[in-house]
Amino acid sequence: MMRQKTLFIVPYLLWIVLFVLAPLILIFYQSLYNINGQFTLDNYTTYLTSGVYLKMTFNSVWYAFLITLVTLVISYPTAYVLNRLHNKQFWLLLVILPTWINLLLKTYAFIGLFSRTGSINQFLRFVGLGSHQLLFTDASFMFVAAYIEIPFMVLPIFNSLAEINPSLINASKDLGASQWQTFTKVIWPLSMPGVKAGIQAVFIPSLSLFMITRLIGGNRVITLGTAIEEHFLTTQNWGMGSTIGVVLIIAMFIVMFATGEAKQKGGHTR
Amino acid sequence: MKKLLTIIVGILALCLLLVCGEYALNHRGNTGGHRVLTIYNWGDYIDPALISKFEKRTGYKVDYETFDSNESMLTKLRQGGTNYDLVIPSEYTVQRMKKEGLVARLDHQKLPNLRYIDRQFLNRSFDRGNEYSVPYFWGTLGIIYNDQKINAGAVQHWEQLWSPRLKNNVMLIDSARDVFAIALITQHQSVNTKDFTKLKRAQGHLKALTPNVKAIVADEMKMYMEQDEAAIGVTYSGDAREMMDVNHHLHYVVPSEGSNIWFDNMVIPKRAQNKAAAYAFINFMLAPANAAQNARYVGYATPNWAAKKRLSKKITSNQAFYPPQKTMRHLHTYHDLPLKTLGEYNDLFLEFKMFAK
Numbered sequence: 001m002m003r004q005k006t007l008f009i010v011p012y013l014l015w016i017v018l019f020v021l022a023p024l025i026l027i028f029y030q031s032l033y034n035i036n037g038q039f040t041l042d043n044y045t046t047y048l049t050s051g052v053y054l055k056m057t058f059n060s061v062w063y064a065f066l067i068t069l070v071t072l073v074i075s076y077p078t079a080y081v082l083n084r085l086h087n088k089q090f091w092l093l094l095v096i097l098p099t100w101i102n103l104l105l106k107t108y109a110f111i112g113l114f115s116r117t118g119s120i121n122q123f124l125r126f127v128g129l130g131s132h133q134l135l136f137t138d139a140s141f142m143f144v145a146a147y148i149e150i151p152f153m154v155l156p157i158f159n160s161l162a163e164i165n166p167s168l169i170n171a172s173k174d175l176g177a178s179q180w181q182t183f184t185k186v187i188w189p190l191s192m193p194g195v196k197a198g199i200q201a202v203f204i205p206s207l208s209l210f211m212i213t214r215l216i217g218g219n220r221v222i223t224l225g226t227a228i229e230e231h232f233l234t235t236q237n238w239g240m241g242s243t244i245g246v247v248l249i250i251a252m253f254i255v256m257f258a259t260g261e262a263k264q265k266g267g268h269t270r
Numbered sequence: 271m272k273k274l275l276t277i278i279v280g281i282l283a284l285c286l287l288l289v290c291g292e293y294a295l296n297h298r299g300n301t302g303g304h305r306v307l308t309i310y311n312w313g314d315y316i317d318p319a320l321i322s323k324f325e326k327r328t329g330y331k332v333d334y335e336t337f338d339s340n341e342s343m344l345t346k347l348r349q350g351g352t353n354y355d356l357v358i359p360s361e362y363t364v365q366r367m368k369k370e371g372l373v374a375r376l377d378h379q380k381l382p383n384l385r386y387i388d389r390q391f392l393n394r395s396f397d398r399g400n401e402y403s404v405p406y407f408w409g410t411l412g413i414i415y416n417d418q419k420i421n422a423g424a425v426q427h428w429e430q431l432w433s434p435r436l437k438n439n440v441m442l443i444d445s446a447r448d449v450f451a452i453a454l455i456t457q458h459q460s461v462n463t464k465d466f467t468k469l470k471r472a473q474g475h476l477k478a479l480t481p482n483v484k485a486i487v488a489d490e491m492k493m494y495m496e497q498d499e500a501a502i503g504v505t506y507s508g509d510a511r512e513m514m515d516v517n518h519h520l521h522y523v524v525p526s527e528g529s530n531i532w533f534d535n536m537v538i539p540k541r542a543q544n545k546a547a548a549y550a551f552i553n554f555m556l557a558p559a560n561a562a563q564n565a566r567y568v569g570y571a572t573p574n575w576a577a578k579k580r581l582s583k584k585i586t587s588n589q590a591f592y593p594p595q596k597t598m599r600h601l602h603t604y605h606d607l608p609l610k611t612l613g614e615y616n617d618l619f620l621e622f623k624m625f626a627k
Contacts, residue, residue, distance in 0.1 A: 011277040018285065035609050052621045059624070111490070116499050133438070135499065136485045218485025219444060222624045233341055234446065235616045236609060 024249065031242035035235075043243035053227070057247065060223040063142075064206035070146045071202050072195070075153035079194075080187075082154070083161045092158060099151045107215050110144050111135065114216070136218035144216045145209060152205075153198035160194025161187070196259040204252050224248060292351075307547035308333040310343060310354040312534070315407075317567035324554050330547045347372055347539060355542040356551055361396040361533045364403045365606035373402045374538045380549045383556035391573035394533065396603055403535035404552055407570035409507035410593065410601060411448055411530040413523045414514075419501035427525045428456045431502070436482045441495070441503040444488045446619035447604055448530065449476065452504065455528045462605040466614060473618045477625050486623055495520060506532070507591055511569040522590040524597055531601035533573070 034040050047053045082091050098106065113119050114134040121131040134140050164187065172182040210225030219226070224244050231241030313336040321332050335354075337343040340363040347357065348370070359367065367373045378384060378400075387405060397403045415425045419439075424430055431440055431452070442449055451461040453472035463469065484500050495503050496516045505513075510522040536555065538548045554560060561577035571591050572578055578586055586592055593601070607615070 007274055011274065011281055014278065014281050018281075035613065050617075052617065052624065055624060056620075111493070115494070115497050117497050135494075214444065214487060215490060218441075218487055219623050220485065222620070226623075227620060230616055230620065233339065235613045236341060237613055240613075 027242045027245045027249070030238055031240075031246050033239045035237045035239060043239050046240065047243055047247065053244070056222055056224055056227060059221070060207050060225075061251070063145075063209075063221060063223060064203050066142060067145045067149060067206045068199055068203045070142060071149045071153045072198065074146065075150055075198065076157055076195070078150075079154050079157035079161055082158055088162075092155075095154050096151050098147075103148065104211065106148065107144060107212055110140075110147075110216060114140050135216065136220055138217075138221065141212065141217040141221050144212055145206060148212070149202045149206065152201040156197035156201065157191060157194040160191045160197075164190045199259055200255060203255055207251060208248055304544060305329065305547075306331050306333055307544055307551060308335070308352065308355045309551070310335050310337060310347075310352075310357045312336060312358060313338055315358070315534075315568060317564050319567075320555070320560055320564055323560070324551060327554070328547070328550055330544075330550070332551075344372075350541060353541050353543045354539050355544045355548040357537055357539055358406050358534050359537060361394070361403075361535065362604045362606040364535055364537060365396045367537065367539075368397070368402055369606070372539055374540045374542065374545065375401055376404070376538065377549075381552055381556070383553045386556050386558055386561070386574050386576040388573055388575040388578075390598070391533070394603060396533075396605065397535070403537045404556070405573040406534045406536050406555070407508075407565070407568060408531060408533045408573050409570050409591075410524045410532070411443075411451065411504070411506055412510065412590070413525065414495060414503045414505055414510045414520055415523070416495070416498060416501050416517075417519050417521060418498070422521065422523075425502060425523055427527060428452050428529075431482060431504075432456075432479055434481075436502065438482065438484050439501040440479070440482045441484050441491055441500045442486045443491065443503075443505050444486045446615045448504070449486075449619060449622070450615055451530050451604075452476075453479075455525075461528075461530060461602050462607065464607065464611045469614060469618055473622055476622050480622075480625055508568075508570045511591065515569075524590060524593050524601075526597045526600065528600035528602065529597075531598075531603055533603065 031043055032039055032041065034042050078095070082088050082095070085091050111118075115121070116131055116133075116135075118134075120134060125131055168186055168190070169182060172186045177185065207223065208225035208228070209223055210229050213219060213221045213223055213226055224247070228241045228244050228248075231237045231244070307330045309332060311334070315336075316334075321334060324330070325332055335352075337346070340360050343357065343359060344363060344366065346352070347354065347367075364373070381404065384400070384404065391405045391408060392400050413425050413428075413431070415422075420436075424433070424435070430436075447461075450469065450472055453475045454461050454463060454468070457468075457472060457475060459468050459472065485494075487494065489509075491503050491505055492509055492513050494500055495505075495513045498517070498519075503513075507522060507524070510520070514520045514522065536552050538545055538552075542548055555564065556574060558574060558576035558580060561572055561574040562580035565572040565574075565577055565581060572581075578592075589597075
């Protein structure tokens, strides 16, 4: 019996070691070498002392935070309404459908919509509002980023809402709670795991968005992803690129930890 | 239990497959024997009809692969998996390949058609005596503008880009060397300076440009300029040509005070398997009729004087693509800079991009 159990772990372990741990170790290892191939901690010193990288990190976190917030504000009501519809699986499918299309294609489609001669400006001119500069603005960048991330937020929230036992909600109503009270005291806390999973799924990729920053943001929004791309493709400073990669991994752990611990607290005190 | 074994075997098989796949990809070039010529070129950078013509005439089979940046090409060449017989890098990359000993010295005896190359494009600083490289196409960095929005007179010189009248109208190419070249030229400095204080000063000048900068983009600039999204773009002559073919309101200017001139060159890697075929191909591409055909297809400026004669006057008299001697004298190639300096260019550029808010 024991032997079988350990055997069951083997494929899982192999997968984790080969495709998760090994790449992480390689990135960390690479980050300890400078551009001349010497073993050093210089990359980390540069990162921590250069105002440029710190400001970029701050920018990335700030934008990722905003994107996550916007996505959450849109996704929660969406998931909530979806749950109450007939044929909800069908409507959910419609929300998920855009993820089947390649990210770059969707981004290029937005260029067509937002450009000076694009559909939105044509409409604005038609209703007499004149044409506006839509591309290369913070607003358009946030819009496209949120659009792309929304399915990843809707899905976990939808699932956690669907898992709530309807009798709990009925009980709350029977005991005289108002709609609002039922929502804040029962539904919201019980859907928290979904919200947290959604935040993790959106915040972390948003930290390192880089194609959208150039295509829609016109490089007027700079995130850590831009710097990594540059170090690997242009300056060939793989060490520095890896260092920023390590920073992103640490940021990821912080987010996981923060959202993970809060969940336990919530579960126990309420 | 059986299921489990299947999974383990599955993962191991996947790994094995990946290793085999990599091996197969890297060693494809070796299997064809002596009748195969493996070429590594930029995407969409040759008239495909010429390849068939070459195959028919010489009996070699051409294995044609493409890359999209000098750096990615270099990485692949360094790894040495595939043995390319002919590669077409830009001039600063030729310099680096020379330094790293990746290219073979050319035997000019075997290249009789080299005489068709205009003398002003031979013996350039990146490869004195053309010991390793033969120019393929050349071009410049310049300004493309839309005549519906901008007067020609307003964009003849780099310094004019700083004019307050162009607020939020200029698109820059997302390349540290090119953007710094603009600032360095306006400050009468070398585009290859290694002096950090000069770079810092150039960056200061660039920061003053930020109110005019609409976006810093790469290939997408073509689309944006064609769709009238911006009035002015700083770009390469080859890209400019493509944009002008689509939108007839666009025009290209090479500022007479100076700019970058770049060359893409044919080189034979040291590890080439089929040097005889590579020499045959270089000669073939240098033959005036073929060079002219290629230039018509690709649309870049040819360094081949005999081919240029065969092109229509409309093309060769266009000063934007074949600038007058006065301007030619002020055009500089980029040198291959030490990685440290290259890092400084890029870090300062990144800072400039962040400032562009």
